[in-house]
Amino acid sequence: MAKRCMGCMEEFQEDFHYCPKCGYEDGAPPKEAYHMKPGSMLKGRYIVGRVLGFGSFGVTYIGYDTVLNHKVAIKEYLPGEFATRMPEQQALTVYSGEREEQFEAGMEKFLEEARRLANFKTEQGIVHIYDCLEENYTAYIVMEFLEGETLKEKLDREGKIGVDEAVRILLDVLKALQAVHEVGIIHRDIAPDNIYITKNGTVKVLDFGAARYATSHHSKSLSVIVKQGYTPIEQYRSRGDQGPWTDVYAAAATFYKMVTGETPEDSMERAVKDTLKPISKYVHIKKSVETAVMNAMNVQIDGRTKSAKQFADELRAAEVKRVIVKEKKADTGRWSLGMKIIVAVCAIAVGIALAAAAVAQFTTAGPAVAEIPEGQVRVPNLVNQERETAIELGRQAQLNVQIYDKQYSNEITADRVLSQETREGTLVALNGTLRVVISAGIEKTYVPDFTGMEREDVEAMLLDVGLVGVFTESEGLTPPGTVVSQGIEADTQVDTGTELPLEISLGVEGGDSSISVTVPDLTERDYEEAAQEMIGDYIYLARTTEYSDTVPRGQIISQDPAPGTQIHQTETISVVVSDGREMVHVPDIQYKSEDEAISLLEENGLTGERHEEYSDNVAAGTVTRQETAAGESVEKGSTVVYYVSLGPEPVRQQAPTRQTQPRTQAPQTAAPQTQPQTPAPTPAPTTAAPTTQAPPPTTENPVERDLNNLLKWQ
Incomplete structure (x- = not known):
């Protein structure tokens, strides 16, 4: 008699102790004491199997629907902060008091989310919901069972994936997000572990609305749905302005991880100092795609791509404009006249009270927040300033600007400040050093000579040098399937991401493979001339190049077959062409x-x-x-x-000048001293009697002076 495996839900013979298909041990206990025992039933219909995954919000099991006879996944609402399951029990134990209320509120949201997602049965990128039920003092969602792996598992195995594949995955994710955003659902936890790729390549988004289940104001569960590198800055705030743009950021960060293999810097760190490297620093990527992703990863919501649809449209666009939002500056006191007067009056009242209490003396010449301690200055914002301007601004702020690196940037033009080590507004020591990085502009590359190369080799080299090939086909002198011409001359310096037109040869019409041709001696001939001549006999020259100190560039060094050999029309002679002396570009x-x-x-x-x-x-x-x-x-x-x-030139200290007493001739009548000279006694210090005179009267009352100073704030 057959029995069902609780590991894979396939049937196998009853006398087997281990499943022959998945190796699961029959009768194995649950992974954790609070998990349901494999073989448990729900609603008299669903068999609960082994655990597929679990976290702070709940547990997901493999299951089997005995009515429809197919595998399912069963998600159990089990927030560990509010409830647990005692060993050998199926029902949950919910903690009493406030936690019980929070448990029930969260469960309602859990079920509500499932009911809303059940409406997306036609959306391929969303896991299909089959059923919702309440049992064991908790709730369950019965959903589509998926076979494949998460994106995280794929990246753990492969490190990173190609840009084209990553774009396809991202577009599928955005399509699913667009559908749920339209009905007001925000995922809030897009990351590689919540994106699933089935065995047939279908992309599914898992765990919609996970953040909605956390109801405690002090919930530790927040750490589960705040993932460093993927969570935008607004999710770190209890009342952050969350919306579709929240998922857009996380989706873009996931793409960044897919193609670079690196988890992007956390949004909180980027808000302080954004040193996120462009994707093109890691891999070759079309400029428009990179710009679309970087727009979606803008830290500030104001500059971020607003919707999944907009993000998808930009990924497909030929050109995308980079959006850069200037950092918001702190309010330094440009108040209205009425506000100034109110603040001034309040300041006067406080000053009088403090003076009367002998606690402090009111001497402030401006608002307390604007005070700068003696010996300190505030760091100015030098980003995007020209180098010389930045140095001068630093000098005006009584800081020494020092350059310590140069980096490529798609946003900041060359020779301008790309970043500064100390953030604007920070208090630092007077005459201190402010270190900056200068932009090198968009990274440059050099166009190789692709003539005669096969398309597959060309595509690999394009990736290496950071160019985008635009291929067309036409008749040409080179063998069919090889490059006959290119739109930008070899060795030209261009921006990375530049599109390079390339003509792939279809060969020439005509030629009779039954007609023999005697191979001439092509060595020391110019390649272009020889190719033109041989095509008249319907013979192609397959060209490779090598450096030579003796053979001029463009001249044929060797050939195969040798001169005098008989070949037929439409066949090929392989030639090695000199590239001249090996030249390199100075970095x-x-x-x-x-x-x-x-x-x-x-x-x-x-x-x-x-x-x-x-x-x-x-x-x-x-x-x-x-x-x-x-x-x-x-x-x-x-x-x-x-x-x-060597740094600034040291200031040379001038040696102190020795003062020489003028020589004075000794008086002739002076008698020689018979006793040693004794230094004259130093007179005792005198102490001035304390004055009883009052200091000169001030010309302005201190309170009036402070009021005037306050009114001058701009």
């Missing part, structure tokens, strides 16, 4: 640490010659300049002269 090492500069030079086959110099505005140990300009083409092995900052 930009300005404002890099010396170790990083040396590493960049070595990566490009170059050596460095180190010099030192003082610099007021480049941090010590950082490269101030290089003699060979970045991007210049030089022979491999060349030497690049660079200068390393």
